Amino acid sequence: MEAQQYIEVLLIEDRFEDAELAIDSLREGGLINQIKLLKDGQEALDYLFAEGSYEDVSPGLPKLIFLDLKLPKVSGMEVLKRLKTSEKHKHVPVVVLTSSKEDIDIEKAYDLGANSYIVKPVDFDNFSNAVRQVGLYWVVLNTSPNS
Template sequence: MKSYEHVRILLVEDSELDAELTIHALKDGKLANAIDWVKDGQQALDFLFHEGEYSNSPPNPPQLILLDLKMPRVSGIEVLRVIKADSRTRRIPVVIMTSSQEDRDIAEAYDLGVNSYVVKPVDFTAMTNIARQAGYYWLAINKSPVT
């Protein structure tokens, strides 16, 4: 069994309710010991590249990024574009968790290198299960390259 004592997840989500459900699911499933939650795309980029309010934080990249698409300041698509274009972050698995079912969003996300695209259900229990399953797959089943 894989140890999750040093697993870090970055959750990029502007909805407080969706963030709370996701964090609860991941902690309940014991899938991470550290979940960093940022509320918009600019905060995500600052966190990942140690800029802005995170300029003094030590480098500690996440093993998984859960990314919403529709966010203020910088969209999830733009965050994904930057993550996958930079050698420091391109290997980090990114799972988009969004309410958007638009074909163009799905296509653009995969064109940019997203690892998975999940449409968030509106049901509390289903949302919790999706978050737990996504975390379990990417952290326990999938074999990621060493970064």
């Protein structure tokens, strides 16, 4: 088994453009050094629960998870449900970062334990600013039981 690795932010996003922009925004803000990108819901679950291709990896708990809802293989809602029902992961802040403005998605995400729900702004500057501000709050300012 590999040594436990520490990731500050876990980004679960299938769209390369959105992932690249989020990562650049966090790094430009000087907030984040360790970012792990996972491109679908199954990969995220495998990574977080040390299953499948990640069964030999023992990831530490991230300080923050950005989660898209519309993911291939396993939906973001299912990933959120598994995280928030897991004793190990339930206190890790999960910020839903998605294009869905649907009330049903917003309500379900909060019912499942999302800590925040952000609709991806279409505008580059607004998207970048939103990610940077959320990262600042959850990674630097927030005190959690995992700190």
